[in-house]
Amino acid sequence: MSYYGRRVSRPTSSPGKTAAMEIQRQPVDNLSGIGPQTALKLQKLGVHCVQDLLFLLPHRYEDRTRVHPIGSLTAGMSALIVGTVELSDVLPKGRRSLICRIGDQTGFINLRFFHFSANQQAQLKPGTQVCCFGEIRHGYAGLEIIHPEYKIIHSRENVTEDSLTPIYPLTEGLRQNTLRKAVKQALHLCLPHLTDWLPAPILQRHKFPALAQALRTLHCPQPNLSSHDIQQSSSLKRLAFEEFLAHHLRMLQNKLRQKQWRAPVLQADEGYKKRFLASLPFRLTKAQRRVIGEIETDCANNHPMLRLVQGDVGSGKTVVAAYNALLALASDFQVAVMAPTELLAEQHLRNFSQWFAGFDCAPVFLTGQLKGKARQQTLESIADGSAKLVIGTHALFQESVHFAKLGLVVIDEQHRFGVHQRLALREKSQPTGLRPHQLIMTATPIPRTLAMLQYSDLDLSIIDELPPGRKPITTSVIPSERRDEVIARIRHWIEKKHQAYWVCTLIEESEALQCEAAEKTADYLRDALPDVRIALVHGRMKAADKDGVMQAFKRHESDLLVATTVIEVGVDVPNAGLMIIENPERLGLSQLHQLRGRIGRGDVESYCLLLYQSPLSESGRERLKVFRDNHDGFVIAEMDLKMRGMGEIMGTRQTGQVQFKIADLNRDKEQLERVQQAAELICKDHPEAIQPLIDRWLGDAGRYAEV
Template sequence: MGKPVPALAAAGDVGLTALPGVGKAVAEKFAARGLLRLQDLWLHLPRQYEDRTRITPVRLLQPGVAAQVEGRVEAVERGFRYRPLLRVAIGDDSRATLVLRFFHFRSQQVNQFRVGARVRAYGTPRPGQQGLEIVHPSYRVLDDEAEGELGDALDPVYPAIEGIGPATLRRLVAQALERLPPAEELELVPAARLGHGLPSLRDALLTLHRPPREADVAALLAGTHPAQRRLALEELLAHHLSLRRQRIALQAHAAPALADDGGRVQALLSALPFALTGAQQRVFEQIRADLARPSPMLRLVQGDVGSGKTVVAAMAALIAIGSGRQAALMAPTELLAEQHLANLRTWLEPLGVRVAWLAGKVSGRARTAVLAEAASGAAQLVVGTHALMQEGVVFRDLALAIVDEQHRFGVHQRLALRDKGAAAGSVPHQLVMTATPIPRTLAMAAYADLDVSAIDELPPGRTPVQTVVLGAARRPELIDRIRTACAEGRQAYWVCTIIDESDEVVAQAAQTTWEQLTAALPGLRVGFVHGRMKAAAKQATMLEFKRGELDVLVATTVIEVGVDVPNASLMIVENAERLGLSQLHQLRGRVGRGSQASSCVLLYQSPLSQMAKQRLETMRATSDGFVIAEKDLELRGPGELLGTRQTGLADFRIADLARDADLLPEVHRIGEALMREAPDIADRLVARWIGGAARYAAA
């Protein structure tokens, strides 16, 4: 890799008060946006550009396309229609006229616009009452003798910073760029490793702040210009290195090597009424190999709804238990945790395993007893909710922490559970699971600190769910369909996106739907559950439905995760256009869990946006969670897909995972080489892009 590179040219680490005109007050305004150093201004990139390098004849102006024009004032009209108004007509050699319209102006501005004055203006034309007009253009009045030289670069328009005007911001960024070190001092990624024909970092920054007049503006606005790709690659590389560094820090800890299941895994497999799929077997063997090592496992298992993640987790727990240690499984809701508890007790208690239950509603003597069992080791597997992380919960020897639906927990919560097993430099193995399939590109970037496994095969016997997309006008037909299904002894869900009626949201409220269905289906038992209910009431209603004491369950998306009712064969989602693909897929996964043919009906309210049309068409066309996740990434972006508070992905300044996914293999290649051959450069890259921001990626 050659000799060490000088530290990010100390110039970049200099505080912003080094710039003329930046005192304490201005520096605080920058700091509020996370801009502290010169290099932060280097990386504060324009959001768009204005082309003042050429003059467009008025006759050639296009509505909606920003342009610069020059002409002489032909007429001035000042009036007051509801508010002050100034209209200035200018004409040029193309013998066409353009109106400049102002609503906010001073008297001296009016005086500038004398008939015959030469004016240069920039803005976006739009159709007006008398041809094209530009509202509040930026402009200047030129002397007759002045040449009015055109710029040689596009003008940057920066993301606004409260309290700092656009002209001031442009000037300060320009001053910061004057202090850019020479290319060889600034560069941290050796050119030999770059590939893709990308420019140096210095050239990329200068190009993006002041693109030459011949620059491809369409590529700049799309984020695909080589200069942007160069910065995106380095930013993705910094995030990758940050995650890998966290992983290495975790691997520095010891973990118990777990290899002896005492024959329990085979006993469980023999007792199960089904055979494992090839995917389940493959993922379990990966976990078994991880657990046998004396360093901490950190593995993410992703699999579609119903792919059989719980039984794989049970087998992993048996390896910990067979080795004389404890395991814990944490789920985000009591309902989901209770379903895990029921399955695990059915499978494991016949093998002599004590499975304990700890949730918020476990109190008094029952709670005291569970805490004592966990502390003594009598409870070999403890299943619960957030309650597992509370201060009074102590394990004798926690060797495996399993977290289900990991994206629903904050990072600190996952760390808290891991810390329950930390002792004398040793930490427990961690297995995190999600039923939200994550696109490969996203997993590569967001989970560089985890080993990722996919259970990408559904067990035989799962009936495919037929998905139908219908307009809201066909609700009455669906009510008849529910009546028929329930008469045949089946159950149905009706999901709404909001609880109460709202003038602002055109959506059928769950409350109203419940009332309507109760009236329309007098012979059926219709339940209602929503997120604002107290946990106990919500739980009671869900259990009634599960036990078959309710025929129809009207619900908000609170049932997205954690309801397993094999007898429910019909799912209706009202205003499906309001939900993301992952959410719709999770809801659809609530049916088709038994042997009967099942249906999911997506009701929509017209008119549909283009994105909503694509989402509904994707749902109709495929039931493959991984295909759906890729489409969701394309449509919504990574922040919404993963939940930004867990990943920090929304903090990308330049990179876009959907757009820049093809860079990730290169990022991995360069990253692994830097970690191995030049860890000091890796540290500088992380400092440049992420700084001191704490990342709890090892959770």
């Protein structure tokens, strides 16, 4: 049948699952009206095969199921109308346009075309009957529609649709009619043979419709449904649920696959461990000891540990990582510690050098700044195994770096690295035939719901206790009208030989604008505080320059550091106990908490001043109050999730980790919370559904969890 395109034909009998999948997996250019160029445009929308069209949902709908009398039209509405051309003329004044007035028994309206052809003008001659659709607007001579969709009709022709008209996302050069026809073909081809991989108990428990019915409803909704009805429909909820489920199953699948890999057994004798703990200038907290116990249990097994350690700013994650490194070093394996910036890598270098001073394993440092002979010597020591403890930045995963016997990978602030970078570091262990254990650390508290989605493949440890002696940070909320008071406070603070941060934020995503704001603020503060040594750091500076400014600040060569949010992950400066955050209402609570964590690291009392712009909205006031009154990062993260929504947090904190076709993290949070139980049921009673669900939603997508 030509309807199905040049090379697609519907089977004469009902196909089996394999044949049905072959139909769904056919290239999209097998459909009628889709040539190679259109197929390339569809790829930009994530459409590669016929099945992909099923899950390319409309983002809105138009009602063309009934004809509106012209006399009933009002500005702002979109409507389907039928009328007879009463006059047609080209207006030469102003912007040249074709005006066509059509009317019915109830009134008339003008159609205006700024782009038109002579043939189009000839078509729209008086007496012609026209059906058109568009948005009604006020014009110079009454109501008008600019560039309506229209067609010439005969008197008895049916012009209405049986269902709401879908409006799909487009890309340049792709038309709605082309996409609608392609989707219609895909539905006709696939729906009769679409396998519903969700088991009946799940469908019944959540009152979900069958997959074919859900897709039919969303692509061709009935006229009585509003956009709100569709957004809240069981059909959309069912698809969001299945997409979340597919991602969760992929994570669990990766975790199971990981259990099949071989890893070195990492252990140290009691005397060795006691000597290390005794050499530390502080005692570990109960939370640190608990997490260390979990790590020791993992590393005593011969399959790889993949553990995420969450700990609030200052909770002591790094010394836990050092203890893990001790296990690897005692077992004669190499350790790689990777940090997102040279500044943070250097901080780890100092800490590890101090903690391992008596253990004959001086750390080796590798960053992009290391050049020439020194770099070559470092690479050789890593390759021959003489360098046991290697600390660095993303330079660790470059092709020129070869480990002799890598047993443990520690990744700090994991969300700052891409998936492929972490994969590359793991592959460095291949010469031994063993996979390294991995310890991933983050100071970014992750709400439980997000952790279930993002990190269900990881074993999770939480350091939920701060070391004794950490002084609480006093947080104040101050309107910008009191800026002079804040500047006076800075002057008084610095006179006492202390240091301070001034953090600039902008609501715009443009890094250039943020940096410009920081530069202007630095100039303003230099004028207001002429005796204060003021430094500036922002994201557009070269890494070496940025690190140089931060190191100079740490050495107290400057008193006040003006910065963008790049200092969110930075070095410890114990003498910096005052922070001013400008426009804090523009940041999420979790990011504010990260920034505040830069202070409160020394013996001095610490203060965080939130300098907001008046007037502050009610929601902004509530958010800043929550932040002022709470210091527990996990409580703040949950409140942030509640107030801003999941999508915004994932977008800013976990960019690039998980991409969804249909599911919306804010709208579909309720569905996400049901996924874990469904995954357990499928893994136990319906394992045959696991891979088809993953293939349907993820295809050949990157392996998120294999880091």
